[in-house]
Amino acid sequence: MPNHAKSRINDFVIKLANVNGTGSASANTLLMKAIFRMGIPVTGKNFFPSNIQGLPTWYEIRVSRNGYLARSGSVDIMVAMNQQTYSQDLDEVSPGGTLIYDSTWPRESVISRPDIAIVGIPLARMCNERFKSARVRILMKNMAYVGALAALVDIELKVIEKLVREMFASKKALIESNMEAIALGYDYANEHFACPLPTRLKRLNKTAGHIMIDGNTAAALGCVYAGATVGAWYPITPSTSLMDAFRAFCEEYRKDANTGERNFCVVQAEDELAAIGIVLGAAWNGARAFTPTSGPGLSLMSEFIGFAYFAEVPAVLFDVQRVGPSTGMPTRTQQGDILAAAYASHGDTRHVVLFPGDPRECFELSVAAFDLADRLQTPVIVLSDLDIGMNDWMCREFEWDPAYRPDRGKVLNPKTVARLRGRFHRYVDPDGDGIAPRTIPGGHPKGSYFVRGSGHNRYGEYTEDSNEYVEVVDRLKRKWATAAKLVPEPAIRRTRKPASWGIVSVGSCNSAVNEAIDRLAAKGIHVNYCRIRAFPFSSKVTRFLDRHDYVFVVEQNRDAQLKSLLMVETTYPADRMHSILSYGGLPMDYRCVVEAIEETYLEGVAA
Amino acid sequence: MPNHAKSRINDFVIKLANVNGTGSASANTLLMKAIFRMGIPVTGKNFFPSNIQGLPTWYEIRVSRNGYLARSGSVDIMVAMNQQTYSQDLDEVSPGGTLIYDSTWPRESVISRPDIAIVGIPLARMCNERFKSARVRILMKNMAYVGALAALVDIELKVIEKLVREMFASKKALIESNMEAIALGYDYANEHFACPLPTRLKRLNKTAGHIMIDGNTAAALGCVYAGATVGAWYPITPSTSLMDAFRAFCEEYRKDANTGERNFCVVQAEDELAAIGIVLGAAWNGARAFTPTSGPGLSLMSEFIGFAYFAEVPAVLFDVQRVGPSTGMPTRTQQGDILAAAYASHGDTRHVVLFPGDPRECFELSVAAFDLADRLQTPVIVLSDLDIGMNDWMCREFEWDPAYRPDRGKVLNPKTVARLRGRFHRYVDPDGDGIAPRTIPGGHPKGSYFVRGSGHNRYGEYTEDSNEYVEVVDRLKRKWATAAKLVPEPAIRRTRKPASWGIVSVGSCNSAVNEAIDRLAAKGIHVNYCRIRAFPFSSKVTRFLDRHDYVFVVEQNRDAQLKSLLMVETTYPADRMHSILSYGGLPMDYRCVVEAIEETYLEGVAA
Amino acid sequence: MTSIVKPRIVHHGLSRNRLGLTIRDYEGGMSTLCAGCGHDSVTAAIIQALFELAVPPHRVAKMSGIGCSSKTPAYFLGASHSFNAVHGRMPSIATGAAAANRELYLLGVSGDGDSLSIGLGQFAHAVRRNIDMLYIIENNGVYGLTKGQFSASADIGTAAKRGEVNEQPPIDPVQLTMALGGTFVARSFSGDKDQLVPLIKAGMRHEGFAMIDVLSPCVTFNDHEASTKSYQYTREHSHEVMHTDFVPPMPGIRVAYEEGEVVPITMHDGSRLLLRKVSDDYDPHSRGAAIEYIRTHQRKGEIVTGLLFVDESEPDMHGINSTTGMPLNELGFRSLCPGKRRLASLQRRYR
Amino acid sequence: MTSIVKPRIVHHGLSRNRLGLTIRDYEGGMSTLCAGCGHDSVTAAIIQALFELAVPPHRVAKMSGIGCSSKTPAYFLGASHSFNAVHGRMPSIATGAAAANRELYLLGVSGDGDSLSIGLGQFAHAVRRNIDMLYIIENNGVYGLTKGQFSASADIGTAAKRGEVNEQPPIDPVQLTMALGGTFVARSFSGDKDQLVPLIKAGMRHEGFAMIDVLSPCVTFNDHEASTKSYQYTREHSHEVMHTDFVPPMPGIRVAYEEGEVVPITMHDGSRLLLRKVSDDYDPHSRGAAIEYIRTHQRKGEIVTGLLFVDESEPDMHGINSTTGMPLNELGFRSLCPGKRRLASLQRRYR
């Protein structure tokens, strides 16, 4: 076996090419978790088709002792389990890398490249010899490659075993067979190849205090912790798992053990128009309610979102973005709904948008979203994406402040209503912050009012009068100014050196940008970084812009939507913003940021 | 009778305050048409409630020998037929003006203002004495005030009579009774007051070659002339009359007199999502198809609009804007859907938008919309509004070039397909303009392809591949650049004097802006004017901007949507654009433009 | 400007209900519908029924979509909360309201356009979920508010009533709701207060989705000769010289008839409806028999009115969900938030 | 990348239809559905039926929404035009296509999610308009593509099959279509090619809206023990250590039975369906009798299959509209544009 690989400890990429529906996800997650438990920073990205069984699917594990979580663009070890994609997978291996394949059916002629190592392991044959049922054989093949990798890159077997025990805690019989399969691969690799490879792992202590979690689960947890009781949704990839997780957590924490009674209500709506309607109906009644969706759902909800803006009904929406336009590539990631979310609906509407940058922020910002929605009495859209939502990210453990109490905003309780001198008027702004106190149906007779999206005056009465209408929408504008003061501040990262260039970005670009900044710094290019976490833009965002001569706006869409929003909503000159765009549907690769900025830098040096 | 009025010939405003459902619209239109036929430029604006019967409704007729059609803000003669609104109507009369009311029930105590003339005419009493049925009496009261006005402002009776004859051509019996009612009012006024008033009409010759028509009728006519065969819609104010008119024209011109067969198909859809779907289904099959709607409908259509953008299906939409957000004030006008139309749908989508400035342009641009939709294979949204769509505007007669043939764009007919060397591939761009030739179903076996909004490659095949997807959306961007070259140019008006200031505006602001420019010029303030007629912006728009130091962007919405679009889509510095906004739902009043510009001017002079 | 405040006259000596309230306390703003509109009669029946039921007005949430019918919640129960949703989407608002507060009385008013065209999907799924609410469809066969286009229920009357359009089969909310498994299905006529008031009371009491299809004539656009047709006619056949915006004053249609009786109703356009009131001994507990009964009489040109089907045993949405008894919107935060300690322990799964 | 090109093998000696085409000419790309998926059997039946009908493939337009079922048009009639619409909106695309070209054969394939949840409104109104098309619902009681949530038709099988969820009454496309006035209503089972092929042929020939509800098991998410439940289970009860993404290979379910016969079908999850094929002498021309028949057997737990109702006399959308015989998309511009002279004369009205 040729060995071109230079030693790369704790810094490489394993990519696994599988067939959808063969149970490989469990094996791949197991791999990633084992690395994580060895204290080594790791991330896993899943590239799966919009299909249930039979099509190609990939899983990319990046091991990075420096804690870089973005895609790096190189593949050091390819586990090629899908004959359909052999040649493509072969091409992708970086020079000096290794390709592992199932040599039950030898393919030496097809699979060969002089600059990489080819490792054939007869996974199917070994599993077929050892296991009887067809079903089990398919599954065990996956475990067998886990074993082989364990030997090749030196994953601690006891870590794997512990994971397997946890995995099958409820089906003990399976523990043994799985461990057997792992041993098959492990032993074969050890016997036939010089294990471990130079590209390998070595225990570190860098994952303590961290967890591996996906953003949808984290957001669901946020909903539970924020006290949401009503969830409504229509299934759509990649947002479905958010509601699945919410339900699961609620079954665990919100169900009476004795009576089986639930103190939550999840409604699988007939479509997205109904889902947002259910949220508005519940929120009008004072429940915290939310709906997860993706781009097409956001489009369908837009009439109702405008309604909620004008009638001032709180609502929390999660748009887990996938590739658009139109129905798009449902299993690919993008940040293409920024404008659609910010200005959803016809007429003069604008909405609070939050941009979590990782699962931890999905948790935190989903709690913030409920507080903001209640405080501002308006829809808040949490703009996540497939990469954050469905991939496992390593992040710091979530914290919870036991003193936290929901900010329900200006809600008059029945007693206060009873004490009101005059009548209750829904849209009167007593404090000048644009926010009018509301009441909850069923509370007190004096508190009743008429919610309508059609023209209403400050008293909540129907109107078609110009001045009355203008008064209401002008107040809404005032409320918008208040929103800018309440939303989460941007995350700012400053270089140690003085820098006149800045990067502005959002959401899942974060890992790529952070890595790029380090690598640029190594080349002597120093940039500051402002990760926007909310729209409207707070003054900190505009201050960041104003302090830099030149700003790179990094985002994952074709049309520079974040930059467009900055052009409309700040006074920063457009000709000082430069777009760095990545919109092919794969999680962002840090190199595109490095290259774009370096190029501009070199142009500047040359000029 | 006091007479404070100074003589104002052919330059004043009559406002008629009525109760909805009492048949006043016919009388008011009659008045306006009579003035028009006297050769005097005139315009009529209808302010009606979202209601069928019983609520207040107003009609404002502006007579302007200079041909100004915008609202002027003053009311010289008020015809107060609605007791509910007496005091409000009284307040609105400009000093020196006249108020006419039905003195059957004298109201001298309520209706009095020292600075205006009050004219009481016992309309109800006279009609009750003359006519028997309750129904006829209600209707005739309206005719009686027409007669009174005829005497007071000197409308030629023979013009009125001719109109009445045309109106009731099919019900001759009514001609006499209507003329009788008119005579009642006419005679009473002549007997009791010094007729005509100083504020009055005098025949001119300024309406030859012009017609009075509303924009929806004009747009419908454009659809007929462009050869549209399929129309689908869900009724919504203020767009409904567009499809009503299309149907009526088609019944006249497109129905076989012998067989009764129709060569058009209008589908009243179950909602707007279905309406746009029907349009796409028809357009995919090569028919010219369209749907009229308003803001809420546009929101509901947005998923499908994005689909059409990506699948490249032509479609023509008319959004007759009403007040937003949400369901809004359906009977008031606004330009609030500019951003919603330009960027409709989630993902990276952008759409061709046309902005007619009057009914004549509704006609012309609706023909252009079909040509552009076919040429660019994409949705084209004609953004009209309630003011243009439902009010009668005086405009130059429409012209038709008999040599016109529809531009069906790149459609391969079955013969061409048959001759193709290789296979037909739907999304290959042979000419570099971003437009790929299409075929029509049913034509030729070789021409078949799969329309999908989900990821497809240049061949039209399903894909989830990054590069293939990027290739397609990059071509769509190329197509967008082509669109900018094909769309209608802006209308530019230059002052004779050198001007460093410009006005940019769209649609129904036109009359107000034109009048404002004249009035500013009279004050020595000279500005050029660019009325944008399409998005994407053609190079002529950017050139106009670049040639001016300072630009006022005049539009009818709160959020400066046109200005936002200019900020995003041109390089003109945002700090050199100043918004002039009018968003109360009434057609724009020229004075707000004059005042804003004058103020800036005076500031500049002072500085 | 366009909303009219109704003079509030306190009548002494008005009878009072269990709560000590008079019928005035169940009224709302002045109607702005056309004189004689059937919807106003339904409003009156709702006021009467809720007064008799002695529901505290503030415990009722009124909901509607868009249309003349959907405006009516402004005309009754002025002291109740109300939600005027976007067109066709009231059922989802109701679903959310029910989810948040299972103790609120939910009363929805919709139109045939609102429920059978744009809102058909939401309507059907609210039925299927058995949301605990009363849902009244004020069915006039037209889109009143947008000036008289035919709705999907057009042609419920005599066969030839509206010319060619009757070739499209009407969607009958009663048969549709039966097919969707509705648990309370009734039909009435707006002018028949004797029947309507008890039906509304029964519907309010029903635990689950109660649908009452109320035939409610539109005096303005159902008027064949004077308006619908002439409206169409003006548009289609004559030169559009003038707008027609005249709504002749019309009286509402009233009717009173006995159980088991069949009466003809003459509509404003001269067409006739044959209403059959189910007789005293009609058993509304069999879905099959109800469907059979409705269809049999339909073949004879009769429209059956009354409580046609009811099933009190089906669980509503909360029953299916096993939701806790206390309204969700009243649960304290402590009972909802798993807290700091649990957060720490549950995160072990993600290591 | 993810689309697989099917090897095209020319078999000599394959039988040819009237047009001289072999069955290969009616095939499409290779299916990417799960092995054993009922939808693949429907695809096969469509191929067979259209081959036998000898329809020129390019005269057929295939349409669908979104879902596993809606993907299937890629797997048959590769030489036909096709339109894969957004979720639930295929009926409106079909309506527009029919409007533009009345001579095209329209063949729509949808799922129970696509047609009965998000698409219910459009489906109902396509039925009501009697659009001339064949509309197949591949009904599996779940949302296959989004991984097995229950659809609105869930629980069509035995009563206890899916636990608590069967408290929500399923929407039955057959009864719904009957209630909406559908003119061709049939039901079949994906594995019953003998019944399905003739039904598809009849549906293609029907002039109006032909609906076939095809029970089409989802082998992956209907599998009680191995997948649906365990999928739920993993999510709800155990710590989410691992993703479950394993789809065990399954064979498709086949069945053959005679007219008038009742057969039990064992589904992948072990539950049973009782199918009853209408007998030879069943008369599908009475709507009332058909409803009665379906309901009677439903009470016995039987699902009736076959052509249940047909009415050839109702006009389709074009009949109602009196549309000209030539497809609208073929009319010459001259016959559509009134021309310069007429424009001048008609403008006199606006003076």
Ligand SMILES: Cc1ncc(C[n+]2csc(CCOP(=O)(O)OP(=O)(O)O)c2C)c(N)n1
């Ligand atoms: C999304 C949307 N589309 C269209 C409309 C216009 N619209 C208002 S009411 C209405 C129909 C109402 O008909 P129905 O529900 O029968 O009420 P009715 O007026 O007859 O009582 C329509 C189409 C709207 N408000 N919103």
Ligand SMILES: Cc1ncc(C[n+]2csc(CCOP(=O)(O)OP(=O)(O)O)c2C)c(N)n1
């Ligand atoms: C607007 C929108 N919402 C949700 C989805 C996600 N989605 C795709 S397929 C599907 C359900 C499909 O179910 P069904 O029609 O029964 O098809 P099956 O897969 O069971 O054959 C859903 C909810 C979508 N594509 N678009």
Ligand code: SF4
């Ligand atoms: S238009 Fe018809 S439905 Fe509307 S208020 Fe008038 S009578 Fe009633």
Ligand code: SF4
């Ligand atoms: S998930 Fe179910 S419906 Fe989808 S392809 Fe697999 S078996 Fe068929």
Ligand SMILES: [Mg+2]
């Ligand atoms: Mg109606």
Ligand SMILES: [Mg+2]
């Ligand atoms: Mg399904």
